[in-house]
Amino acid sequence: MGAKADKVMDICLLAGEIMLTYGAETYRVEETLERMARAAGFSNVHCFTTTTGIFLSFEERKGRGDMMQMVRVDNRMQDLNKVTEVNQVSREFTSGSLTVADAEERLNEIYHAKIHYPLWLIHLGAGVAGGGFSYLFGGGLSDYLPAFIAAILASIGLVEFERYLKVRFAAEFAAAFIGGTSAIFLVFIGFGSNMDQIIIGSLMPLVPGVPLTNAVRDLLSGDLLAGISRGVEALLTSLSIASGIALSISLFL
Amino acid sequence: MNLLLEIVITFTAILGFGVIFSVPRRALLLGGAIGSSTWFVQQAGLAFGATPVFATVIASLIAATIAHLFARRIRIPVTTLSIPGILPLVPGSRAYFTMLAFVEGDYIQGLEYGVETMLLAGAIAAGLVFALSIFSFGKGIGNRYETGN
Numbered sequence: 001m002g003a004k005a006d007k008v009m010d011i012c013l014l015a016g017e018i019m020l021t022y023g024a025e026t027y028r029v030e031e032t033l034e035r036m037a038r039a040a041g042f043s044n045v046h047c048f049t050t051t052t053g054i055f056l057s058f059e060e061r062k063g064r065g066d067m068m069q070m071v072r073v074d075n076r077m078q079d080l081n082k083v084t085e086v087n088q089v090s091r092e093f094t095s096g097s098l099t100v101a102d103a104e105e106r107l108n109e110i111y112h113a114k115i116h117y118p119l120w121l122i123h124l125g126a127g128v129a130g131g132g133f134s135y136l137f138g139g140g141l142s143d144y145l146p147a148f149i150a151a152i153l154a155s156i157g158l159v160e161f162e163r164y165l166k167v168r169f170a171a172e173f174a175a176a177f178i179g180g181t182s183a184i185f186l187v188f189i190g191f192g193s194n195m196d197q198i199i200i201g202s203l204m205p206l207v208p209g210v211p212l213t214n215a216v217r218d219l220l221s222g223d224l225l226a227g228i229s230r231g232v233e234a235l236l237t238s239l240s241i242a243s244g245i246a247l248s249i250s251l252f253l
Numbered sequence: 254m255n256l257l258l259e260i261v262i263t264f265t266a267i268l269g270f271g272v273i274f275s276v277p278r279r280a281l282l283l284g285g286a287i288g289s290s291t292w293f294v295q296q297a298g299l300a301f302g303a304t305p306v307f308a309t310v311i312a313s314l315i316a317a318t319i320a321h322l323f324a325r326r327i328r329i330p331v332t333t334l335s336i337p338g339i340l341p342l343v344p345g346s347r348a349y350f351t352m353l354a355f356v357e358g359d360y361i362q363g364l365e366y367g368v369e370t371m372l373l374a375g376a377i378a379a380g381l382v383f384a385l386s387i388f389s390f391g392k393g394i395g396n397r398y399e400t401g402n
Contacts, residue, residue, distance in 0.1 A: 023274075025332065079275040080333045087330055116275040125272030132266025136259060136292070137346040155273075200349045205273055207343055209336050216378045217332070220385055221394045242352045249356055 004100065005060045005067060008040040011093075011104045013071045016047075016054045018086050018111055022079040023210040026218045026226040029054065032090045039094040051076070051229040075168075076233070078210045081116040119159065126155035126205035130179075134201025139194045146183065146192035147201030154179030154202050169240045172206060176244025179203055184252045203245060208237040256296060263292040267337045276333050283323055284337030291316040292341040305369075306376045309342050313380020316342075321388045335381065344373035 012033045019029045030047045037045040037058045044059035044066065057068035089106045092098045098106070115122070130151020131144040139147065158175035165171060179202035187195045211234040219227030267288030271281045291312045298308030316338035324331040347370040354363030385394075 023332070024330065028330065078273075080330070080336075081275045081277045083330055084277045084280075084333060088328075091328075116277070117272050121272055125269035127269070129266045129269030129273065132262045132269065133345060135262050136266070136341065196349065196353070197346070200346050203349070204343075204345050205270070207340075207345065209270070209340060209343070210274060210332070213332060213336050213339070213381070216381050217385065220382060238348075242348075245349070246352055246356045249353065 002060055004040070005042065005058075007100050007104070008037060008042065009056065009058075009067060009069050011100060011107055012036050012056055013054060013069060014104075014107045014111065015086050015090055016049065016056070017071050017073055018107065019083050020049065020051075020054060020073045021075060022077055022082040023214065024083045024086075025214045025221075026051070026223040027221040028083075028087075030223075032087070035094045036090050039096065040100065049223070050226045051233065076211070079116060080210075082110055082113070085110050123152050123155045123159075127152040129205050130154075130201040130203075132201075133204040134194075134197045137197050137200050139192075139197030139201065143192045143194050143198050143201070146186040147198045150179050150183040150186060150198060150202035151205055153182045155205055158206065169236060172237055172240040173244040175206055176203055176241040177248045179206075180245040180248035181252060184248065199245065203241060206237075206241050208234040211237070256293070259296070260289045260293055263341050264289045267340060270340050271337050274333075274336060276337065277329065279327060280329055280333045283327075284334055287316055287319050287323075287334060287338040288341050290319070291338055295342060306372050309373055309376040310380050310383075313339055313342055313377045314383050315380075317381045317384030318387065321384055339377050339381065342373070342377050344370045347373060 015036065016029050016033050019032065026049050029049045033047040033054070033056055034045045037047075037056070042058040042060065044057075046057050048055045052074075053070060053072045055068065055070045057066055059066045086107065089098065089103055089110070093103045117125075127148040131148035134143050134147035135141065154175045157178035158171050161171035161174045162168060180199050183198040183202050184195065186192055187198060192198050211230045215227050215231035215234060217227075218224075218230055264285045267285040268281060271284050276284055294315050295308050295312040298311055299305065303311070317335050320334035320338045321331055324334050347366055351363055351366040351370055354360070354366055
């Protein structure tokens, strides 16, 4: 195996790993990796991606053995900014304006970058989204503020639980429970009137929007395995949220 | 007046969602605008007497189409625009009432809400599918007959 082939294999898999981890569609990962490997001058490129791993193989030279490597993706988060940036790097690499070393440097930067928006802004965003949706789903303007507060508490709960417990579904369950409980409590002390709408608003920021949309897209582009597994992932998240909120309603109402 | 307020609130809520999903800065406002227009289309459809499912299909189709158009123009993955675009259609309240009915032991009511939730979710998916099909003409995704290339 030559040094260049090894390097290209590494940067391709790194790009794929970042994309898949942060919520790109399966077809995008496969296409990007195949394009990058072809642009580096290798033939017989094949890439197979599911929701949890990437296989990539290409032929270094005629007559030499083909190479094949895989990478396993454990966590799936949502950071569409990183997907966009990797997309940009692969575009430049494919058009030939980036060398292999440059591409590796850029990808490592993206890989180690912090979240695009600061954490307080994410919590604020969850609050605004929660308050807004509580109004859109038929609450009054007086329900905006309690839903805002409950959504922020749920968002903080989600992030902090995940930080210390590192179990995603437990964190979602706890976040839904916290959101529901704070909504019930706020209505109980006379702050806001439509309990149902406030609870819905506080839970909206937890909705698994990225996996759901990607599941549809994957199924359509023929990545059946990835599509089904993504759909199941979204379903698990929805079930966690539903059981968290059901628990809080059963306890306090 | 009421609709105007709803559109403004949709815009801010979608901006909040954009921050949660870390949508790049240049697509944030655009996503909010697409979300607002989606909400407007859905409400207009309902006002003209369309069924909720049909209004959702149309709104989702329009949102996904705009997302595809702009994604090509500003060189950005289409999900960064289509996810904010379809968020206002998510049947959150239906899903919640489904859960509530089951918790309270009212299974028939729960099934009714559950079916409605599934239909609305399917409507969103259908809109996405139509838009994707339109933008894949010629490129092709999935084939049934070998009609030669």
